[in-house]
Amino acid sequence: MPVTVVVGAQWGDEGKAKVIDLLSKEHTYVVRYQGGHNAGHTVVVDGEKYALQLIPSGILYEHVIPVIANGVVVDLPTLFSEIDMLEARGNSCADLKVSSRAHLIFPWHQAHDAIAEAMRGDDKIGTTLKGIGPAYADKARRVGIRAGDVVDPERFATLIRERATAENKLIAEAGGDELDVDDMVARYSEMGARLKPYVAETISLLHNALAGGAHVLLEGAQATFLDLDHGTYPYVTSSNPTAGGACVGSGLGPRDLDRIVGITKAYTTRVGAGPFVTELFDDDGETLGRVGKEFGTVTGRARRCGWLDLVMIRHAVRLNSLTELSLTKLDILDGFDTVKICTGYSYRGETVTDYPDRYDVLEEIEPIYEELPGWKTSLSAARAAGELPAEAKAFIEVVEREVGIPVRVVGVGAERDDYLMWES
Known part of the structure; x- marks a missing residue:
């Protein structure tokens, strides 16, 4: 079966990583298709625990090419922390691909997340405060910054400065502490340069892989009842973890899906x-x-x-x-x-x-x-x-x-x- 999707059938924490790790044995590409670093996938190998938030669980197999697809929102400090952790423990991340269409998370997203949750008082959603929702909101507002933007360093720095300056005004109006724009531009420009070698046009990559006979595993984060459309709204996540979201978030079509594991x-x-x-x-x-x-x-x-x-x-x-x-x-x-x-x-x-x-x-x-x-x-x-x-x-x-x-x-x-x- 060329394309397998793994979906949480409850509210998350079902043990998806263990099953993904098992299924990864027979797949060449393991693709994370939505969510951000609010997900936690844990695999235990020979007594060693690997807790992953962004990088697909299949990374623990040498033959697997891990892909962070277009439906994911990526926090660069978390991504590089995971890469450093995995490589320090002998797991190469050299083949990791990050979709050029994946949106990036910035400190202003986390600031907005914290302000919004505080304003809810006793009606808190229970967000992880990691900026996931605001990053998806920016994507919908068409003002987000994407991984592909790091390919042009000068333009990437300009985008950060423009967005950070505009968001600082909103943060100040909401009673939050303004962010240091110059520091943010410097830090994220440096991380952008590190991200650049991993950036790829992953939709063509995956379709070409399927045409060549490769097997692809699509890995969801969170779960069905946290889905933005189909979960227990408003106590849901900001993306679509369901199998339909696997198509949107990876760029593969519905007829490509053969096996959907709950x-x-x-x-x-x-x-x-x-x-x-x-x-x-x-x-x-x-x-x-x-x-x-x-x-x-x-x-x-x-x-x-x-x-x-x-x-x-x-x-x-x-x-x-x-x-x-x-x-x-x-x-x-x-x-x-x-x-x-x-x-x-x-x-x-x-x-x-x-x-x-x-x-x-x-x-x-x-x-x-x-x-x-x-x-x-x-x-x-x-x-x-x-x-x-x-x-x-x-x-x-x-x-x-x-x-x-x-x-x-x-x-x-x-x-x-x-x-x-x-x-x-």
């Missing part, structure tokens, strides 16, 4: 504010957070935890045309006497079969659970479906029954090889 945990987590139907406030929720080590890779914030919500996953299947699921962190449920799966919703006494489109309705939804016996044994050594206890198999079978597509990969630990292939 990633879901065996339970549900969410960072920041917003509705969460299956959220737990009891000992079970605390156990999921503690055993699952549920803290944001980027923010360090504790994640809210709840049981697996298959109404959400069914909706994600529809939105993304998912062909299969990867079910991660099944081992986190090892210690439970019983486990629950949400298979339906109740709203004011009526059964709801579709995922609601209104925030106020989601706030009133009650989950309908199917309760299953736990397996009370460690799954960490399982490497084949036949090695799973009957109770764990039953859990996976309920997932497949309810969402209508097969589970293909089951994660049973944090390490790169802690997984098994599932065949129903």
